[in-house]
Amino acid sequence: MTEDREKTVDGLSEEERDARHAEKMKKKKAARDKILATKTIEKGLVIVHTGKGKGKSTAAFGLVFRAIGNGMKVGIVQFVKGKWATGERVALERFPDQVTITAMGDGFTWETQDRQRDIAAARAAWERAKAMILDEEHDMVLLDELNIVLRYDYLDVAEVAEFLETKPEMKHVIVTGRNAKDELIEIADLVTEMEMVKHPFRSGVKAQKGIEF
Amino acid sequence: MTEDREKTVDGLSEEERDARHAEKMKKKKAARDKILATKTIEKGLVIVHTGKGKGKSTAAFGLVFRAIGNGMKVGIVQFVKGKWATGERVALERFPDQVTITAMGDGFTWETQDRQRDIAAARAAWERAKAMILDEEHDMVLLDELNIVLRYDYLDVAEVAEFLETKPEMKHVIVTGRNAKDELIEIADLVTEMEMVKHPFRSGVKAQKGIEF
Structure with missing residues (x-):
């Protein structure tokens, strides 16, 4: 210059x-x-974050905070228990009037190794999710790791897709998890695939506070 | 059953x-x-969110909140002014002791159409970013949309890559923006590419509160 x-x-x-x-x-x-x-056009979106890379739940979590900042109310259903650890919880607890969190009753499949219990827990979580999507209180509902439950056929994807397609018009619904099924992608408005380009695990780096949990 | x-x-x-x-x-x-x-191994990571899809800044924003929830302190430099609107700001303002935000002095390139001013603003923002990365106060520094500035060659990618490669060991640095340069990917620990599979703009849906801003 x-x-x-x-x-x-x-x-x-x-x-x-x-x-x-x-x-x-x-x-x-x-x-x-x-x-x-x-x-x-203004409408509630069905948003899907999928792919093998990082950032699916994290980006959903970012959307939740953006909505909170806009004064909206958000419902969260965790289909995989224990995945969201201290970090998210503590930050969300600062907004008790705007956030409702429900966790699926039991642990994740490879922890429990009990298929019937997992199916029952998935069904219970889905009933809770439907109620949150139908009520007028929440502007946005996050179904975290729903794709994993669908992938194991613990819930019927046709039933889920049909419900989301006929949801209240202005409600935003976010679905995360790898291997999103085609039926879900078909009815979604916004689908992002997070691709892993490079991962620190390859160099022996462990999961760390503030990054993974 | x-x-x-x-x-x-x-x-x-x-x-x-x-x-x-x-x-x-x-x-x-x-x-x-x-x-x-x-x-x-525990170490500060260089994390890059790139690709044409959505969720790059949003996932970074999710990481910021996860870190905040863990009691960490975060510095944010916005290389594109005005991109983060009300939602993020309001939510971040609830944590004044843990978050420092700096915005690049002037607006985005196609708003200003003034290349020299943009170059000067990019340089000033990068100096601020370096100071944040070097200080002991912040555990994590987010360089939001730095990739855009690098793509326009407003900053020298070799200089940026060299600085990040020799940063304080435990500091986490997140870089967002499409078209991440190879030199940056080379020195990064974790790179995720957000691919757009489906976008609501295609059906005439406008940017909405709680989703885009």
């Missing part, structure tokens, strides 16, 4: 680059504004 | 399926426990 007048590698002076940049950005902004003007 | 004794489609009775499931899950748990036992 001290050599404004000199030609740079691409044969343009800094001033020419600035002018070109301003022109390009102006066009970009116009195009963006035009697109935004066509987006007028 | 009312017909326990009958054979199901896969030729197994419910009881046989339960037994097989218990055995499978037991093996899974043993394998998982064995892997976890080898993960012993």
